[in-house]
Amino acid sequence: MEKIKDERLQLKNLKNIRITFIVQTLGIMGVLLYDLINHGMDGMTDNPVWFVFIMTGVVNAYLSMTISVEHEKTKGSPVKRLYIALGIITLISLLFVTFIALTNGYNVMDGLLVGGIVFVCSVIPAFYMFGLRQKEREG
Template sequence: MQKIKDERLQWKNLQNIRVAFAVQTVGIVSILGYDLVTSGMEGMRNNPLWFVFIVTSVVLAYLSINISVDQERTKASPQKSRNRNFGVLFFVAILLSVFTAFLDGSTVISGLIIGLVVLVCGGVPLWYVYLLRKRRQEE
């Protein structure tokens, strides 16, 4: 198989991949929706397509972050925005931890776990955006 060198054909190939991805996503969401209706939320989460859907969504989100950072027009300092975003994230994680700990049937340990999960899951994309902005600023 030869590598495509014509830009028009490359663009057409990318459009075809995008359509195939959209059809695949609609199929996965349809199957998961059917499982939700017939088996409930637990049945849907037990389906292996749930894992595929979540992983695909995360990968697509990370790829979109890369594009959105390149499209930014502001020349703000990456360090200032990193510090501000991490401060907001830390505040939200603490609030969620406190509210979770005081719910009926919850413990302080479950509140700490929720807070740490929010901190890690929010911190990884924030750190990735910071690295992208820093690299773009150096170029």
């Protein structure tokens, strides 16, 4: 198979891939909705398609971060933005801890577990964005 060199054909190929991705995602969402209706939330999340859907969303989000960093208009300090992000993430995590600990049927350990998960899952993208901004600033 010969490599496409014409930019118009490359753009058309990328648009075709995007349309295919959208159709595939809608199909996966349809299967998951069917499982949700017939088997409930546990049945939906037990389906291996759920894992594919979540992983696709995560990969898409990380790829979108790369593009958004390259097109940022303000070129502020990446360290300052990281500190702001860490402050907001910490505040949101503490709110999760507090509200879950105060909810009937849950205790402080449940709040700490959920808050810790939210913190870790938010800190990883923040450091990834920091690395991208550092790389963009240097290059």
